[in-house]
Amino acid sequence: MINLECIFEEVGIPLKVFIRRRVNNDQDTEDILQNVFLKIHQNIHTIKDYNKIHPWIYQITRNAVIDFYRTQKGEIITDDFIREMNRDTFEGGNVNEEIGQCLKLIICHLPEKYKEALLLTEFQNLTQKELAEHLGLTLSGAKSRVQRARAKLKELLLCCCRVEFDHYGNVIDYERRCGNCKFC
The missing domain is CATH 1.10.10.10 (Winged helix-like DNA-binding domain superfamily/Winged helix DNA-binding domain)
Known part of the structure; x- marks a missing residue:
């Protein structure tokens, strides 16, 4: 079984940096990070191969940032923004x-x-x-x-x-x- 506490400890800071580079303030960063951790907690049972957990977490994080911008009034998600998000990784x-x-x-x-x-x-x-x-x-x-x-x-x-x-x-x-x- 996958230990969530270890995962959160391992990826928490890199995820926070990844998110912060894409949003404008610390509060939004914290909110998105909490949403990501909640989604990980709710869906961790779907992971069958632990070796694929980091790409899976990254995908959740990337989608959470995109969702954040979609919910902002007046923010338009461009194809360039999505390409940039697809190119980046949080693994440093x-x-x-x-x-x-x-x-x-x-x-x-x-x-x-x-x-x-x-x-x-x-x-x-x-x-x-x-x-x-x-x-x-x-x-x-x-x-x-x-x-x-x-x-x-x-x-x-x-x-x-x-x-x-x-x-x-x-x-x-x-x-x-x-x-x-x-x-x-």
Whole structure:
């Protein structure tokens, strides 16, 4: 049986971000989110394959946003709006790709010793012990270098962008702080 509480905890924040990007205020976002959770609760029994639950939830959410606009006086749902809704997902694929590109640019601007530590451990999958041997450092020195590199990367990212994370540490939303960021 599917545990609703776990599902709500897992998708609540990404759904809220997804909805908020499409409506104009927090109250409407909360209302739509509650309607989505109610529809999930009422229809969860129809899911036969747990692997298909996220697309199903996304479809409910997308329809709820479209329904919201249909009920607004004077709002016209255009074909472009529906195409945009069909293209988007709430699972953060686009956000992760965008922030990933930004991180690559930031890494290139790190001091050489930090850039090398991150590239070797994060992209070439060297352990910190292997990094220490490769660079001729003690294990403690290698761990410190990786931690400092990560801290510097985070500092530069947060200088340029406001980033929102879920409770697992995954990026769920970001916004550039200014238009003249040299990284994004």
